[in-house]
Amino acid sequence: MSNEQPKTVDLTTLSAQQLADVKSQLEQELEHLSQSFQKLRAAQAKFKECIGTVEKTFKGENKGKSILVPLTTSLYVPGVVEDVETVMVDVGTGYYIEKKPTDAIAFYENKVATLQKNLVDLEDIVNGKMGNLRMVEEVLRQKVMSSAPNVA
């Protein structure tokens, strides 16, 4: 959201204080972006896990087999795979839709692909920001060194 318009400002014309401000702002943005990156990665992994689970569990040969259903991470109850034709998919905002396993897999694959695209886009942004940050740091260093004797 906080994408800045790429204005061309000659960094060397900025004061050391302004440069430091720009630097800390860039650092904040980077921090935020890499957190988003991590979150996207985690979400993608989750969807991939869903695909795996649907593929492994919901096939004809598993019908009638017994299964341990986790109620908590450490408490399981035995169950039987009754229906391998339908799964419930959480599509967000509290809505769940009944789907055939193949449709569910397609749904999750779509999600994974979208996230992949987002990840690639985000990576580009992060790299761009990093480049900016390096440049600002460099100019700031020069500024500080050249103006060290008479600080305003």
Add this chain to the structure above:
Amino acid sequence: MADTATQTAYEKLTEEFRKIQSDLSTYIEARQKLESQLQENKIVQKEFSILEDDSKIYKLTGPVLVPQDKSEAVINVDKRLEFIESEIKRIEGQINDTRAKTEKKRAELISFQAQLQEKARS
């Protein structure tokens, strides 16, 4: 260098400035929250649009899943999107106002600082 009166005036000014800035970040946070809600609802809307009419849709209310007609669910999500969009417009207005206020205060602060320096020099 500065007497107590100017000192307090300066402190008051910075305090006001800080207040406006914290308001701004509150609004921005709200804007971000709305944005993620908007995206989530859009995804659901898209999902509904490619759904067959006889698909079973359930709505999670508290701990219960309640079956819901597709048409009803679609209307619900459309309404929600409408609401979120209008909220976003409102918040954006507030953000712009607050940004303008920040700029004004900043200018005030800078001119105040300049005055102080002027005084210190004379």
